[in-house]
Amino acid sequence: MSPPVTRRFVRAYPPAAPEATEGAIWLPFRDGQLLVRDGDGGRVTLVRGDAASLGTELAPDEPLYLGTLDGAPCYAYELGAGASLALEGWREQGLRALYGRVDEAEYGLAGYASQLLYWRRSSRFCAICGQPTEPEEGTWGRRCANCGHVAYPHVTPAVLVLVTDEADRILLASKPGWGTRYSILAGFVEPGESLEECAAREVEEEVGVVIEDLRYAGSQPWPFPHQIMIGFTGRYARGELKLQESEIAHAAWFTRDALPELPPPLSLSRQMIDTWAGAGNSR
Ligand SMILES: [Zn+2]
Known part of the structure; x- marks a missing residue:
């Protein structure tokens, strides 16, 4: 028996960005569902390829760079509600139903992506004074330019x-x-x-x-x-x-x-x- 393969996820924080998107893993969500490709035996595969390979249907809008999985850059983004997903071989999959259909590292990555997208949606405005927030470099924190309040992703x-x-x-x-x-x-x-x-x-x-x-x-x-x-x-x-x-x-x-x-x-x-x-x- 070959030993289990341990995959390595290395986190990145804004404003870090990789030099190229070659071989990248993309996590496009819409309404809490992740877009994946049908695979063999009930398995699914995550979207992979450079940014140009995604085409216009899946073009990433403001992607969040999460880090690398075995060296491959990983991005999370949200598709607009009106995006057409009538693509042959692709499916929308809820996170709970995704379990067991991708490996553990990819499942963890999808969960992390989901949480950061949720955080981005819910942190645009300051919880204290209601003014717009700005990214705090080196973290996922958001700082209020008006009152200085800083908030971080909820756990x-x-x-x-x-x-x-x-x-x-x-x-x-x-x-x-x-x-x-x-x-x-x-x-x-x-x-x-x-x-x-x-x-x-x-x-x-x-x-x-x-x-x-x-x-x-x-x-x-x-x-x-x-x-x-x-x-x-x-x-x-x-x-x-x-x-x-x-x-x-x-x-x-x-x-x-x-x-x-x-x-x-x-x-x-x-x-x-x-x-x-x-x-x-x-x-
Ligand atoms: Zn504020």
Whole structure:
């Protein structure tokens, strides 16, 4: 078996720009959908080539230069609402549906592109005084020429907690509107709290259970639109299940052999559940 290929993404910040667009990777978005080309076996490929090869239909308007992937310059841009995309072999693909259809590095790149385009759309004016902003060199920040306020792309931390008990069961909850799907507990970090404090608070607020022995389990950028998910495992310490009805429709302890419908494989929550389930099955 050949070793897995590790692809290397090197970030760039304005006003950096490559000397040429030869072999470039283009990430054209329209209404939150990425334009890609159909490939074999359900896979898709990103738009590649120099700027001239894009033709008039895909001509980039104010592209954001993101950096290089294995040396290839990468650009994100938005297509106008009226652009004709009736191009043979091309399709518009939402980011969630893109998962598993390109490799991990390209998927991460598409998520990053989506977040920066969102940031550009939402940062043209100062949040303090409403005047136009200008780029701050060397970063993605935007500075207000009027009052000096500087803002940077939003990254919103949210914590995931996989809670197990002494009987080796996992605590899963279903939110209103989820139907039959369950996941581990999750919540946004509030100002002034640590990630561990957030994990403990969310579990206690949502299901009335006190946990202990919190351990970091990994993180995942989640570009919907700009979260970072931080996973922890924790053990049940005390308390009876008591649901916060506005947040949780149902919650229960599950064994490995009777798991309910779970989140899609894309998510860190699912990966953590699979790791827990696999660890039990290998014993
Ligand atoms: Zn201002």
